[in-house]
Amino acid sequence: MSARLLIVEDEEALILLIRYNLEAEGYQVEAVERGDEAELRLAEETYDLVLLDWMLPGTSGIELCRRIRARRETASLPVIMLTARGEEAERVRGLATGADDYIVKPFSVPEFVARVKALLRRSRPEVAASVLIAGDLELDRDSHRVRRAGRDVHLGPLEFRLLEFLMQAPGRVHTREQLLNAVWGRDVYIDERTVDVHVGRLRKALNPGRLSDPIRTVRGAGYAFSETFGTG
Amino acid sequence: MSARLLIVEDEEALILLIRYNLEAEGYQVEAVERGDEAELRLAEETYDLVLLDWMLPGTSGIELCRRIRARRETASLPVIMLTARGEEAERVRGLATGADDYIVKPFSVPEFVARVKALLRRSRPEVAASVLIAGDLELDRDSHRVRRAGRDVHLGPLEFRLLEFLMQAPGRVHTREQLLNAVWGRDVYIDERTVDVHVGRLRKALNPGRLSDPIRTVRGAGYAFSETFGTG
DNA sequence: CAGTTCAATGACAGTTGTGCGACAGTCCGG
């Protein structure tokens, strides 16, 4: 969840298709249409994966890929090449340039999503990992289970997503607004205090007995998953 | 990420759009509608970046930019010019005048935000950095934590912002009025002495035992973060 | 050195933010 992807593609319809399907997977998707624009973005922001069209206005895909590999900061950034069928012969060259995978257009959407996921899981395990662990707390995305000190903890769907989101960025403080956007959804109209209530419920479920609280309240700012949880 | 930005723009709708998006990024945004007003603000306060409309009532954008460059205090202040499409040809003149970047209206919001971010990161790394470090003192914006000599220090929201602001410009002296504007907010009517009290509280929290004081009082002027802190 | 100005400190009251319990509306499965 919440990996950031950059699409470099000049065909708008394709951007829409890709964006729609990847956002449905919970990824954060940004798109640019030109190679040189992409270079700017990559210099300014950090992404977890890049989808690169072979043929591009501006800097060509293959050239861009080479430059991505050349810059130290992006040398290990996963790149997936998109090639038209006729260019398939070039795939060897593409992989030689340093792409981690290539997908031939037109592609089947589920296959496409699977390839992206697989590559993310390989390169950024903490983003795609199915199990998040901190101290004696364990969250399994696949089975939708949470365990604390070996015992199963029952959470509602909302509390589950809330904990998942918090655990993804241990230590980082999120405002109530950010939490509403990330956990509830982008265009919901909900009182910010509601977040408090759910954090409270999450805590109650998570800390039976006298177990320590993994969630930190930052007065005036928001909530965070305690980065030192389980280490001290 | 608590950079202070000044927008100089006469189109109110545009101000709203910009303000909304930049505040969502965590920036502190102030806006004025006239060039001469902007000059006043710039003389009284310190900003990290200025967004300047090309066409303005009062002092024109290009003229204002020139004056910003002429004053020593603002000579290196990053400036982004906003130009309408028709004026694109003028961009050379704009850049020659000393703008660091220009954006053509209408612009895409994500691109706009990216440009602002990029320029800030380039020009004021300490403003964009998520962790500020000086000697044995450490302020982490993401996790909202402050450490002194390895130990966590608890600060109230105000004290946190105050320290953050001071650390952003080590050595620079800020008057109480400037501190009130920057840390408390622009339209608050609060006794200037209150700043003293909070600096006092901050010091107490920051200097347990016999640790040296990172905050310097400048009699008759204000306060500064000690520029030599940790280096001597 | 005495007088004046400005800053530090401790106390106090007022304000704000958070935790918590209660309750009502909604959704879904049986």
Added chain:
DNA sequence: CCGGACTGTCGCACAACTGTCATTGAACTG
């Protein structure tokens, strides 16, 4: 159609935070 699980909102209590004031102390001035 009913019951249980889940969710959003309220109101209250309490603790944390903040602004002001009075007093003390330090630094500058002539």
